[in-house]
Amino acid sequence: MAKLKTDWILFLTILTMTGFGIVMVYSASSAAAKPYYGVEPYFFVLHQIAFAALSFCVLMYFKRLDYRKMNSPAWAFSALGIVVALLVGVYIADPKTHRWFKIPGLGLFQPSEFAKPVLILFLAYFISRRTQSINHRKTLQQAALAVAMLAILVVVPDLGTAIVHLLTAVIVFWVAGLEWKQMRRVAAISALLLVVFVVERGYRLGRVIAYVDPDYSTIELLDTHHWVRSYVTSSTSVRDARYQPLQSKIAVGTGGIFGVGLMQSRQKLMFLPEAHTDFIFATVGEELGLWGCTAVLIGFVVILWRGARLFLLARDDFGKYLALGVTVSILLQALMNITVVLDMAPTKGFPLPMISYGGSSLLSTLASLGLLLSVSEHEG
16 A cells, blocks of 8 residues: 555645634624723734644644554553543632633633543554454443543533543444444433433523423423423523524524625624634624535535545554544534534534634644644555
């Protein structure tokens, strides 16, 4: 098999999407920065540019590093241990939301984002050594312990990120040969835990109810004492959970085919919350229309194409599952973000990889893509 070299299609796609994200962050945040956040119009875009520069350096480091050197316990378990320590530490450092470290000069640092590349690295290392015994009880118990440890530490502050972790692990194990009976068990346990964690936080339950039964008409046929409505109302400060997805749909619908023009969005002017972060795809739809949204989707399709290609062409199992894990993780997050923005799923905060504002998300995403490029750079 011929040696694979730098995947320039993938590399240029990453640079283009990151650059496009910087433009859209400025467009979505500049008008509301002063009145809503009390900062200058350039605050968010300058922060994003700074993290883009740092993230590109990290991407280049992993791109040039032979990925086979990471196929060792030192990399897999050290990285896992560091992230676990950070996730535990953030519970103390941020007692209210358990999400952020505040770093002077850099802003907020979210450890749960870095669990993504670490989990991918661990899965690739673990599965590459257990491909012949993937369905053995000992193998599944060890894998479940590591994945559950990360998921539990992440799920309290950020259910969405925990879902991405869990689904990534399940898909990678399924491709590696996990039997259907094991898949059904995992699905049943995961569904049960998902229900528990949704019900445990009233605002999470409120978002689900707002999507499936916004006026409580069906629920209150059974809940005649209105306990569910009272629980949700007492647990959240947001009285109208349908407001954000409604404004998002208005933004996308207003854009039509060609959009209203870059910087011309009206929904970002205090109507659409998180217009530069989790709901930036709605701003893209309003300002650049269908063609802009399609361009973003094409970018993710290219990542899917090149990642699947590397999975098929890589000679060793570690490279295969490293490429698969990165591709699945990024595509899952993009899919979840877009379905929420288009009101095809209950509201949940998912940054759109490389497009949404957020230094931790961008750094984590480009680090992961650096691993993917490393498989292309050094395979042969």
